[in-house]
Amino acid sequence: xxxxxxxPHAPAETPFLPCAxxxxxPRHAARRAGLLAVLIATAASTARADWPEFRGPRGDGHVxxxxxxxxxxxxxxxxxxxxxxxxxxxxxxxxSTPVVCEGQVWLTTATEDGHDFFAIGVDAETGRIxxxxxxxxxxxxxxxxxxxxxxxxxxxxxxxxxxxxYVHFGSFGTACLDTRTGNVLWKRDDLPCRHYRxxxxxxxxxxxxxxxxxxxxxxxxxxxxxxxxGRTVWKTDRxxxxxxxxxxxxxxxxxxxxxxxxxxxxxxxxxEPQMFSAGAKAAYAYNPRTGRExxxxxxxxxxxxxxxxxxxxxxxFVTGLTKKELWAVRTGGQGDVTATHVAWxxxxxxxxxxxxxxxxxxxYTAAEESFVTCLDAHTGKTIWTERLGGKYAASPVYxxxxxxxxxxxxxTRVLKPGRALDILATNxxxxxxxxxxAASGKAFYLRTKTHLYRVESSPQTRS
Numbered sequence: 001x002x003x004x005x006x007x008p009h010a011p012a013e014t015p016f017l018p019c020a021x022x023x024x025x026p027r028h029a030a031r032r033a034g035l036l037a038v039l040i041a042t043a044a045s046t047a048r049a050d051w052p053e054f055r056g057p058r059g060d061g062h063v064x065x066x067x068x069x070x071x072x073x074x075x076x077x078x079x080x081x082x083x084x085x086x087x088x089x090x091x092x093x094x095x096s097t098p099v100v101c102e103g104q105v106w107l108t109t110a111t112e113d114g115h116d117f118f119a120i121g122v123d124a125e126t127g128r129i130x131x132x133x134x135x136x137x138x139x140x141x142x143x144x145x146x147x148x149x150x151x152x153x154x155x156x157x158x159x160x161x162x163x164x165x166y167v168h169f170g171s172f173g174t175a176c177l178d179t180r181t182g183n184v185l186w187k188r189d190d191l192p193c194r195h196y197r198x199x200x201x202x203x204x205x206x207x208x209x210x211x212x213x214x215x216x217x218x219x220x221x222x223x224x225x226x227x228x229x230g231r232t233v234w235k236t237d238r239x240x241x242x243x244x245x246x247x248x249x250x251x252x253x254x255x256x257x258x259x260x261x262x263x264x265x266x267x268x269x270x271x272e273p274q275m276f277s278a279g280a281k282a283a284y285a286y287n288p289r290t291g292r293e294x295x296x297x298x299x300x301x302x303x304x305x306x307x308x309x310x311x312x313x314x315x316x317f318v319t320g321l322t323k324k325e326l327w328a329v330r331t332g333g334q335g336d337v338t339a340t341h342v343a344w345x346x347x348x349x350x351x352x353x354x355x356x357x358x359x360x361x362x363x364y365t366a367a368e369e370s371f372v373t374c375l376d377a378h379t380g381k382t383i384w385t386e387r388l389g390g391k392y393a394a395s396p397v398y399x400x401x402x403x404x405x406x407x408x409x410x411x412t413r414v415l416k417p418g419r420a421l422d423i424l425a426t427n428x429x430x431x432x433x434x435x436x437x438a439a440s441g442k443a444f445y446l447r448t449k450t451h452l453y454r455v456e457s458s459p460q461t462r463s
Contacts, residue, residue: 049101050440054157054202055307055395059265061357063399063439073442074399075457076414078427085443085454086127090120094154095393095434097202098445098452100124101160104179105438105445107452108167110153114141117154119167119177124440127454131182136173136189144198150353150393150434157202157263157436159210166210166227170199174212176230186230194218196254200261200305206273206288209233213264215279217255222264222277224291236291240282240298257281257302262318267310269331276308276315283308283317285331295333297342299325306355307395309363311377314343316356316363324350326365328380344380349373355395355436357403359417366392366405374419386421388413395436406433410448429453 048057055061065072075083094109105122115138121131144151156168164185168174171194175187193199193216201213209224220238225231244257251257257280264277266288275288280302285294301320309316313332319325326346333341350373351365358364358377366372370392373385390407397404402424403415410429416422431448438445443456 049099049160049162051098051100051438051445052161053099053159053205054097054263054436055355056397056439059204059263059307060309061355061395061397061436062359063397071400072439073457074439074444075442075455076400076402076425078412078429078455080428080430083455083457085456087454088122088127088129088452089450090447090452091132092116092118092154093152093449094447095152096154096447097157097436098122098438098447099158099160099165100438100440100445101165102162102179104130104160105452106158106160106165106167106179107435107447108154108156108158108169110169112152114138114144114153114172117169117172119158119165119175119182121165121179121182122452124443124445124454127452131177133177133182133184135167135175135177135184135187136169138172141172142194142196145196151198151200151261152434153198155198155200155261159203159205161205164227166203166205168199168203168212170195170201171214171216172199174203174210174225174230176210176227188225188230191223192219193221194255196256196259202263204264204266204275206266206275209288211264211275211288213260213262213277215258215260215262217259220258220260220279222275222286222291224288234291236286236293238279238282238284239293239296240279242281259303260320261303261305263307265308265310265315267315269310269313274331276310276317278304278306278308278317278319280304280320283315283319283327283329285315295335295337295341297327297329297338298336299323299327299338301325305353306351309356309358311358314377316358316377318350318352318356321352323347324352324367326350326356326363326375326380328377346373346375346380346382348382349385351392353393354405357396357398359398359403362417362419364396364403364415364417366396368392370407372405372413372415372421374421383419384421388423394433397437397439399439404437404444406437406446408432408434412446 117136173189193214262278303321306318414425435447
């Protein structure tokens, strides 16, 4: 059953139970469930997911321990015969980032024809597939068209927390599963969007909400669901004016000029949460509790994929697929701030698929065309740009004082951050990377086009 809509506001953070939607429960059962939820929440108050969503605990690609430490002991070197703890074949096709919590790794996959959609749970220690749950079925999925080489039907990454994992396949459906049993707790398949070349934007968790991004050829909006029940809490349409009705060309007629693939980022600005979201023709700031638009900047581009970054009252947006510019936008504005709050623009060699990475005041962007560029986050000045080889779709991560860039051919280049290029290692696995990496403890969980790997230094190679 699809949950009904709630009023357009988000209730305060409350505990939840992995049980049936509350509107089905008798009154006395609801009271018992509420008491048990409080006890469970108290016992699990310190529990957290190691890699809860796309780009990790902070959404910026930084690997950090719960105490804030950045030295976690992840490997520098690996290949098919070295520092691979296990390797597990993943059926069908999926580019979603693995998420990790309580000794489990979850990811999504779908049949290549887009008829069936699955949530897969893997034991983090052994690599054994514990759950392979078909969550949705589509009788007539739209073909990916010429986007099939870059996208698939299971590109959006899940969100995980103790006891629950949330999976998303765009308009094909969103669901919550119990990580202990694999059972579906709630699902939605009534949120429309013609993705046209496939869904891509990943889920975001905020307080008691799971936030969806639906930037299609026909409809463009955010929707926030109550993570306990799946009910709609708020829904906000994109506000940009399209003005493309008379633009010539097949892309305009097909709706490509209105599409986007980016995942929002939530950060605290002046003590309040703001959600930064890049769409077609504009990027926005929203109040994530209510969905209210705060400001936007407009640009002449579309099909943006990278996730924004935030640093010191500045948001960094990639503008799209064709012009591929990186914009620095100062926060604090209202309404349309295009003319007043854009601090600088980088117009060359910007990654159009991989999200940028910011470390110690420097931004690193990996282009699909094999270039990696380092620039100053404050000024936008290019520090260095080098052709390293490879094409980049997976987003890089920062850990143990190193930058890890994974390319579509299966090569990971490990760089030392700084104002001069310093390549520390080059590692190769058999199949290419479309999914971004995850980390937990001293291990990477790397998803190639065919397998999931646990990569970890053996005792003999640990430094």
